[in-house]
Amino acid sequence: xxxxxxxxxxxxxxxxxxxxxxxxxxxxxxxxxxxxxxxxxxxxxxxxxxxxxxxxxxxxxxxxxxxxxxxxxxxxxxxxxxxxxxxxxxxxxxxxxxxxxxxxxxxxxxxxxxxxxxxxxxxxxxxxxxxxxxxxxxxxxxxxxxxxxxxxxxxxxxxxxxxxxxxxxxxxxxxxxxxxxxxxxxxxxxxxxxxxxxxxxxxxxxxxxxxxxxxxxxxxxxxxxxxxxxxxxxxxxxxxxxxxxxxxxxxxxxxxxxxxxxxxxxxxxxxxxxxxxxxx
Numbered sequence: 001x002x003x004x005x006x007x008x009x010x011x012x013x014x015x016x017x018x019x020x021x022x023x024x025x026x027x028x029x030x031x032x033x034x035x036x037x038x039x040x041x042x043x044x045x046x047x048x049x050x051x052x053x054x055x056x057x058x059x060x061x062x063x064x065x066x067x068x069x070x071x072x073x074x075x076x077x078x079x080x081x082x083x084x085x086x087x088x089x090x091x092x093x094x095x096x097x098x099x100x101x102x103x104x105x106x107x108x109x110x111x112x113x114x115x116x117x118x119x120x121x122x123x124x125x126x127x128x129x130x131x132x133x134x135x136x137x138x139x140x141x142x143x144x145x146x147x148x149x150x151x152x153x154x155x156x157x158x159x160x161x162x163x164x165x166x167x168x169x170x171x172x173x174x175x176x177x178x179x180x181x182x183x184x185x186x187x188x189x190x191x192x193x194x195x196x197x198x199x200x201x202x203x204x205x206x207x208x209x210x211x212x213x214x215x216x217x218x219x220x221x222x223x224x225x226x227x228x229x230x231x232x233x234x235x236x237x238x239x240x241x242x243x244x245x246x247x248x249x250x251x252x253x254x255x256x257x258x259x260x261x262x263x264x265x266x267x268x269x270x271x272x273x274x275x276x277x278x279x280x
Contacts, residue, residue: 227249254276
């Protein structure tokens with residue numbers, strides 16, 4: 001395990017302790033339990049470590065949805081400005097590319113990676129001014145036109161609003177949208193998909209697991225059927241990238257912001273860069 005990954009996991013627990021302010025004994029037990037987990041599982045993948053860490057936190061803090069309030073606020077904030085963001089797409093020179101870019105920009109709303117600021121809107125507007133560091137949007141658009149079926153794997157609340165706008169721009173008749181099986185960090189559940197109206201646009205399923213990622217060996221049979229039979233996979237976010245980057249589906253596009261140096265280095269970009277890429 002890289003030292004940077006260790007400190008990121010510990011920071012997650014510190015953030016939750018600051019948020020929920022458990023008694024000293026509970027806070028101490030939470031910190032030491034997570035530290036022991038990290039020390040004893042140095043070879044475990046970061047998505048699986050994050051899964052176990054948040055299971056521990058939910059048990060110790062006695063809360064099954066640690067970021068429920070933040071998720072609802074982010075979704076509502078963006079839904080309330082639907083007309084503004086939709087106009088930003090329709091008035092652009094290339095609506096498809098603008099919708100795709102916004103879908104990537106929305107990936108900044110991530111409490112697990114500690115990347116979201118107190119002013120979400122200003123942060124999003126600022127990122128809209130930046131260019132994608134790796135930009136295979138044209139290739140993605142061609143793949144979408146050729147695909148008979150698309151599996152769109154979502155990531156975070158708030159971000160899911162921009163997924164909705166992108167799905168509207170795709171105008172594709174056969175899209176299945178995927179959420180997490182249970183709450184973890186501010187990752188989306190089926191309830192979030194319904195809150196922003198994605199269920200009105202396409203089929204929505206969960207992956208049946210509570211990792212902040214997509215780890216195929218733990219996903220439901222329903223998800224695996226869709227994954228194996230989809231012509232095209234659109235994978236949102238760094239967590240899904242970590243879970244799927246070594247899998248063998250022949251047609252997977254990743255849309256994300258590189259939120260840490262290890263992932264940025266792997267993609268040969270800088271931390272904070274925005275990416276739409278198909279790994280070969």
